Amino acid sequence: MDYPGPSFARSNELQSRLHDMVPGGAHTYARGDDQYPEDMAPIIERGLGARVWDADGNCFVEYGMGLRAVTLGHQYGPVVDAVRDALTRGVSFTRPSTLEVAAAEDFLSLVPGAEMVKFAKNGSDATTAALRLARAVTGRDLVAVADQPFFSTDDWFIGATGMPGGIPVPARHEAVRFTFNDLESLQTAVAAHPGRIAAVFMEAATGLVAPDPGYLRAVRDLCTAEGIVLVFDEMITGFRWAAGGAQEVYGVVPDLSTWGKAMGNGFSIAALAGRRELMERGGLDTDDERVFLLSTTSGPELVGLAAFRAVAEAYRTTDPVGTMRRTGGRLAAEVNAVVDDAGLSDHLDVAGDPSCLVFRTRDAHGLPSQEYRTLFLAELLRGGVLGQSFVVSAAHTAADVDLTVAAVAAALPTYAKAIELGTTDGLLEGRPVAPALRPHATPRRRAAVVG
Known part of the structure; x- marks a missing residue:
């Protein structure tokens, strides 16, 4: 230094x-x-x-x-141009826009196995909607979650993290953890809560850990056999591993998948996608009790949809x-x-x-x-x-x-x-970084005196 x-x-x-x-x-x-x-x-x-x-x-x-x-x-040019054009047409209407039709068609053409899609503005809304849908379809209450960093800001997930303040105690036990790439740990979690696991949530791959050969297929088969809804979180892998996410790369199709981040190249857009028979429970083509799936004022606003369509085009025409x-x-x-x-x-x-x-x-x-x-x-x-x-x-x-x-x-x-x-003393100025999800502001409490 x-x-x-x-x-x-x-x-x-x-x-x-x-x-x-x-x-x-x-x-x-x-x-x-x-x-x-x-x-x-x-x-x-x-x-x-x-x-x-x-x-x-x-x-x-x-x-x-x-x-x-x-x-x-x-400032990727085609995305900026698409957004600029959308701004000239208004951004939010009382009824669906023609852009919603085109964006949905683009999305479903890119994602293997997805038969219906609903857009939102952030990933947590999409993942929580997926869990609500899985609970409605299965009549079960718990969710098995892979030991991966983050899935939602909502109670069902944050209650099981190191920052559960404000989460009711019952909600802190809604998520059952299992180890990614360890099929036995998932089997054990399911067996420990017979008839209670509504959904399995996982990233099909992470930056550091790829799925072992056959692992995702074994999870798919287990969920099918147990009547559990399999959800792939594609927030990171979508448009980074492939336009169609990790499910495209590994050839295993979940029941539901959740999307966000790169699908708008920084513009705010997220999505819940999946099998028609599940997704339609939030629609009008069902005789079953309806699910309040996703209903957001800004989910289909034109700027986010226009950005997504430009991203989709970039992935179709470039690499x-x-x-x-x-x-x-x-x-x-x-x-x-x-x-x-x-x-x-x-x-x-x-x-x-x-x-x-x-x-x-x-x-x-x-x-x-x-x-x-x-x-x-x-x-x-x-x-x-x-x-x-x-x-x-x-x-x-x-x-x-x-x-x-x-x-x-x-x-x-x-x-x-x-x-x-053997130490950073005398070399590091100030306090070290700290985990983002921690129960107390220390060791980086703002008012603390350093030195």
Whole structure:
């Protein structure tokens, strides 16, 4: 740390103002300044491609790309043009629009096995609607949830996390956890609650873990045999693994699937899709008791639908997934090479699916460490790289990768010094980052005195 790096004076002032007005200083916990080194959390003014500029005028190569919602790049021309055109026609009407017809046709043409779709504005609405539908169809109350990070902001899921404040005690026991890629753990969960599991929720793949051969098919068969609704959460895998999500890649069709993030390239749109006989329970072509499925004022507004249609066209006519995989593959290989050359492979590496990479930081004993993660994040920021991961987009260029590899190389001497000392003391300024979902504001309580 023998060079000053960028100034964050304006960002810090804006962040303080945000904390005075917005709980947590951000509208998404993952965007909070407690996820970044202290006094080094940029407030963004604009983005273009894979670059962003903050309130202090600093330019960064951005990874994560809007929490993995942007795969085509910031200000991607065709999406911007489609949105601009939609704005000239009005955005919300008393009756459905012609754009709803076209968007639904686009979606169903891309997603294998989906027979009906309903649009919404955020993923939690879609996942909770899927659970409500599964409960109505099965007459059961519990949900089996894979041990993966996040599925919903609603009680049924948050009650089972480390941040259950405000969730009624009964709701804290609605979700039964099982281990992904361990069929026996799911079988055990089902057997432990006979006749009570309405749905199985899982991501069919994650950035770090692909399904074992035959695993998804075995889960599909188990759910069918037990009368359980299988739900794939495609919030991240949709339009990142493939336009049709992980279910397209692995060839296993769930009963329901939930979508969001990259389907709008950053514009707000989500979806619940699935088999007609299930989805129609929220419609008019059923004699069964109806389900209040999704009914949102802004779900079908034209801007989000127009953005989605432009995204769908980009995936039909170009190869964003292939581009992301090639770029991510090169990034991982070159970063791991410079880390290996520095003799730090036991303490730092890049891993995961090429389109959804993470960097893993470990201390002098080889154990995962928030302190060392924070030290690495700070050094990356000084080198012009912003990101809690190395999740790429199709807009990341060879120059962006070159800059990132150079920033990692520049960060390694400080990281190596911390490994040599066995501590980040004297190298890390301020407190380390903390898990986003935690029951108390400490260790990053705003009013705490540092030093």
